[in-house]
Each structure stands twice: as C-alpha cells, then as structure tokens.
Amino acid sequence: MSMYKIAVVGEEEAVLGFRSLGADIFALGGPEQGEKILAALKRGKYGVVFLTEQAAEALPELVKAFEDQPLPAVAIIPGIEGSLGLARMRMKKIVEKAVGADILFQERG
Amino acid sequence: MEIRVSATRMQLLATRKRLAMAERGHKLMKDKLDELMKQFLELVKAERKLREEVEAALGRALPAFLQARATMSRAEMEGALMVSRAQSKIEAASRNIMNVKVPELSWVIGEAQDVYPYGFSGTSAALDDAVEGLTKVVPKLVKLAEVEKTIELLADELEKTRRRVNALEYVVIPNLEETIKYIVMKLDEMERGNLTRLMKVKDIVRKKRA
Numbered sequence: 001m002s003m004y005k006i007a008v009v010g011e012e013e014a015v016l017g018f019r020s021l022g023a024d025i026f027a028l029g030g031p032e033q034g035e036k037i038l039a040a041l042k043r044g045k046y047g048v049v050f051l052t053e054q055a056a057e058a059l060p061e062l063v064k065a066f067e068d069q070p071l072p073a074v075a076i077i078p079g080i081e082g083s084l085g086l087a088r089m090r091m092k093k094i095v096e097k098a099v100g101a102d103i104l105f106q107e108r109g
Numbered sequence: 110m111e112i113r114v115s116a117t118r119m120q121l122l123a124t125r126k127r128l129a130m131a132e133r134g135h136k137l138m139k140d141k142l143d144e145l146m147k148q149f150l151e152l153v154k155a156e157r158k159l160r161e162e163v164e165a166a167l168g169r170a171l172p173a174f175l176q177a178r179a180t181m182s183r184a185e186m187e188g189a190l191m192v193s194r195a196q197s198k199i200e201a202a203s204r205n206i207m208n209v210k211v212p213e214l215s216w217v218i219g220e221a222q223d224v225y226p227y228g229f230s231g232t233s234a235a236l237d238d239a240v241e242g243l244t245k246v247v248p249k250l251v252k253l254a255e256v257e258k259t260i261e262l263l264a265d266e267l268e269k270t271r272r273r274v275n276a277l278e279y280v281v282i283p284n285l286e287e288t289i290k291y292i293v294m295k296l297d298e299m300e301r302g303n304l305t306r307l308m309k310v311k312d313i314v315r316k317k318r319a
Contacts, residue, residue: 003217004199006251016186017174017243022197047199047214048254068265070212071201073258077250078164080171087160091260095153098264099146100271 004047004071009037009055009062014080018050028055038065046072052079053086063090114288116295124292128285135277142270145207149263156256163253166246173239180233199251209266211259216251 006023008015015025024044026037038061041049049062049072056063056076066074076087114120178186202213 002201004201006197006199006216013175013178014171017171017239020240021244021247047201047212048251050250050254067261070203070210070258070262073212073214073254075250075254075257078167078171080175087257091153091156091160091257094261094264098149098267 004045007041007044007046007049007072008052009041009049009059010052010077010079011054014052014054023050028052028058038062041065041072048072049074050077051075052077053084054079054081056086057084114292116292116299118296121289121292121296124285124288128282128289131277131281131285135274135282138270138274138277141207142267142274145263145267145270148206149260149267152256152260152263156253156260159249159253159256163246163249166242166249170239170242170246173235173242177233177236177239180235186236197247206259206263207266209262211262212255214251214255216248 006018006021007026008018008023009026010028012027015027019025024046026040037059041062042065049066051059051062051074053076063074063076066072076090078084078087114124198217200215200217203210204213205211
C-alpha cells in the first residue's frame with residue numbers, strides 16, 4: 001500500500017479550491033505549458049489527476065498519456081462553467097471500443 | 110486456404126489434437142470474455158451514476174469559490190488557499206479483476222483535523238462554505254477516478270480477449286477443421302487407389318494362372 005499525491009489541472013478559478021485540500025495544482029496558462037505539465041505529472045508520484053474539461057480540451061495529450069497504466073487515474077471533471085459532456089464522450093468512446101458497439105448511450109445521447 | 114501438411118496419419122492425429130486444444134482455449138476465452146463483459150457493464154453503470162452525482166456536486170462547489178472570490182480580494186483569497194495544512198494523499202492498492210490489475214484508491218486526509226488552511230481573519234464565511242463543499246465532493250471524485258480507470262483498463266483487456274476469441278473462432282478453428290478434412294480425404298483417396306491397384310494385380314495374377 002503506497003501513498004500518492006493528487007494533481008488538479010485546469011483554469012485558475014476552478015483549481016484554486018483544490019489547493020486548500022493539499023492537492024498540487026497546475027493552472028492553465030499558455031499552450032507551451034502543456035509539455036511541462038505532462039512532464040511534471042510523469043515525474044511526480046500522482047495517484048489521481050483531475051482535469052477540468054477546459055484543460056482536457058486544451059491538452060488532450062494529458063488524457064491519453066496514462067491510458068494504459070494503472071496509475072495515475074485521470075478523471076475529467078466539469079470546470080467552472082459546468083459540464084460540457086466531455087467526460088461522457090470519453091466514456092462512450094471507451095465503451096464503444098470495448099463492446100464493439102454503442103450499446104449504452106444511444107438512447108440518451 | 111492453402112494447406113501445407115503432409116497427408117499422413119501422424120499429421121491427422123496431431124492436427125486433431127491441436128483442434129481439441131484450440132476449441133478448449135476458445136471456450137475458456139469466451140467464458141473470460143463473458144465475465145469481463147458482465148463486470149464491465151456493471152462498472153459502466155456505476156460510473157454513470159457516480160458521474161451524475163459528482164457533476165451535480167461540483168456544480169455547486171465550484172461556483173461557491175467564485176462567490177467567495179467576490180467577497181474577498183484576489184490576493185487575500187490566494188493567500189488563504191495557497192498555504193495548505195491539509196496533507197491529503199491518495200492511498201492506492203491494487204485489485205485483480207479477471208487477471209487485470211486495477212487500482213483501488215482512497216482519499217486520506219492528513220492529521221490536520223479541519224481542512225481550512227487559513228486563519229479566520231480576512232477570510233469570508235463564503236470561503237469556508239466553498240472549502241467545505243469541495244471537501245465533501247473529493248471522496249466521490251476519487252472514487253470516480255478509480256472507476257473510470259478500471260473501466261479503461263478493462264476495456265483494453267476486453268478488446269484483446271475478443272480479438273483472441275474471434276481469431277480462434279473464425280481463423281484457427283476453421284483452418285484446423287479444413288486441414289483435417291483435407292487429410293482424411295487424401296488418406297481415403299490413397300486407400301481407394303491402393304484397393305484398385307490390389308484388385309488390378311489380382312486380376313493379372315488370375316489371368317496368368319488361367
């Protein structure tokens with residue numbers, strides 16, 4: 001059993017709150033920050049990485065980078081503007097890939 | 110499909126053995142696929158419910174920070190939040206689902222009893238509420254991350270397993286069956302050829318005697 005840190009990536013207003021919980025935050029700046037964030041995430045011992053939807057949209061490589069590793073678990077969370085349905089889309093894709101057909105989400109879109 | 114085996118009884122036996130093995134493997138793989146699928150669908154269902162809850166909760170918690178922000182200056186707010194006493198960590202164990210290692214995460218909050226990282230002067234009650242609201246969401250968030258990760262990993266395994274099942278079902282097994290058929294027919298043909306030859310020889314021998 002080992003301990004890991006929490007990372008939150010997103011626009012400043014949304015991630016600030018997580019700072020108070022002791023998570024490491026990466027505020028979204030220019031696009032050149034993307035690589036550095038990814039490198040920092042890879043270096044640090046993170047168990048969970050939360051991406052706001054804005055971050056997931058701006059830096060899709062962050063979502064993909066850890067796909068086939070058990071840790072860290074990357075989850076997309078709604079940002080300050082509420083949910084855009086990005087996380088749902090991601091799950092939908094995964095389910096489609098696994099099942100071979102869109103069997104769950106078709107009726108509710 | 111081209112069949113490149115010598116039509117011998119030895120080959121026939123070996124191929125039959127391989128077919129039996131392939132069929133057994135196929136059955137096992139199929140069972141694994143079914144079980145994986147069952148677990149997978151359950152998780153997907155759980156994920157949807159969790160996601161709805163989390164999004165609703167975060168939808169309340171994050172705007173609270175904006176509200177707090179409105180009552181305080183930016184510097185004050187950042188000053189209050191940047192220094193964190195809470196040492197929250199993620200405790201990770203791993204679990205085995207059908208031979209897929211998946212993480213099991215839980216949120217551990219450090220020795221600091223309360224999560225308010227700041228003194229109460231210069232901060233607003235709205236900020237307290239915001240922090241409290243967020244604290245309540247985080248365990249669910251962590252659970253969501255765990256479930257989504259598990260789904261991701263299972264999806265990978267599902268795809269691989271299905272590919273194997275299909276390869277066995279539609280390529281390997283039909284090929285082996287074809288091969289067996291080919292050998293059997295070839296052997297039968299040789300048998301018939303042999304028989305006619307023997308009959309012919311007997312005829313010739315009989316004619317010479319006569």
